[in-house]
Amino acid sequence: MKFPTRLRWAAVGCILALVFGCTLTAHLSDRTVCRQEDITRIPDDAAFLPPAQPADTTDEKWVALTFDDGPSKNTEPILDILKQAQVPATFFVVAAENNEKYLPLLTRIEAEGHQIGLHSCTHEYSKVYSSTTDFWADIKELKKKLEPYVADPAALTWLRFIGGSTNTVSHRYGGSGIMKQLKAQAEEMGYRTIDWNVSAEDAAGGHPSAETIVKNIIKDAKEHNICVVLMHDTKATGTTVEALPEIISWFSENGYQFCTVEDLPD
Template sequence: MLIILSLILYSSKVKIKTLKTSLSYEINTNKQLEISTKILKLSIIELQTNVNDLNKTINTLVVGTKPIANTLKTGEKEVYLTFDDGPSDNTSKVLEILKDNNVNATFFVNGHPGYEDIYKQIINQGNVIGNHTYSHDYKTAYSSISNYNQDVNKLNSFLEGIGIPRPTLMRFPGGSNNTISNNYGGKDIMNKLTSEEIKKGYQYIDWNVSSGDAEKMTESKDIIIDNVMRGSKGMKSIVILFHDSNPKTTTAQALPIIIKNLKERGYVFKTLSINSPIIHFK
């Protein structure tokens, strides 16, 4: 009888040990499953965060670079007059002509202390200001992305100091496809800058019609008129490049005739905005 009881006790101990082992295994399995579940949840959260960040980046790039849907009415043609490198004494003449002809323009300005009243007049007259860097010095601006941003920010601070909000529009000195920048920042500097400035919230604008007034210190008035009228022929949406620095007196002289001719061709005059049709060389 004692032997039988011993065997039963032994068998019970074995069963208890087996049960404990199974229970321990199940507990460990559950813990591992719980840990795995937590890891999976964290992975899903991290993945969702990455997806959200990626969507934000894509939205920034797409909104910043794709041409806005054409809002032109049937048969309508639009023209954007743009002036670089001012303001100067010459800008006052340009502003007077614009006012007399009831049209507006976009001015891609540099930093010119002493012309604070002209900057303000540009805005007060219903025109738009864009950033063209403070210095317009290729070596200063294009030696690095950091230097370019410093030059841009210097102009922003200058404008804000006289009550003009930070521009959202930008034009690179020489245009986005200039090659002189290669001498200072390397062959890829403009590719990097165009991407960088869009990420910062700017829209850079090039042009599709050039007045040619930068070909000489002071180009012939008739040549400027001819360049614009030939360059815009057959086009529905044009962004014209002019300059309003002091030597460009013939640009101001040509402007009334250009405005008159474009009006006769049926063009509607507009100012650029972040939502305007985009002209990019790069």
């Protein structure tokens, strides 16, 4: 069967528009979360990691579960699971346009004994990392937006850099020295900053299954007696919620005690 040339060009046009449209939509909707390709898998700056403890030097095993880029519709089920298991966690939050309506959940997060940490207001790398001034303006804006929902905004002194403290995405916008400058400024201002040594890799494209998330975590966690686990509670990470009960069981069965980031042993 032969189609007139004009029809064929129209079809090609439609396909191109569709592909471009989808790419653009995906790009825009992902702007306010850590995308796996922008996140250092395991940052290597020792100053921002939990203390290194070789597996045979201590009996104590601790795990801090951390959730970045929320709150979102997935935060509530996560809180339900944590409550049921009586496990504390830490939430490094954002206050972007697409998640602002979930900010009242911060009150529940605090009331149930979890820790709230600062992550970013907009989570847009190009804005946040365009200069150190822009970075601190973003944090200031975040604190302002959290204020109505937390007991004491001044007590929010823990910070996690978007993309991690050794990310290189920031270099595109703020130059190669920006992370070094920001780390020094954070310390001067009295912020405590932490990366992670276990990654769920749950922000990867194609939405990894709960099974893959559990597998990713166990692979990294086996190496450490003190684990800081990076997960995400965005609207896109429903499989993280699914995986959570098994993640908690694995750490319990392997002798880990749960704590917030601020309660990790030094």
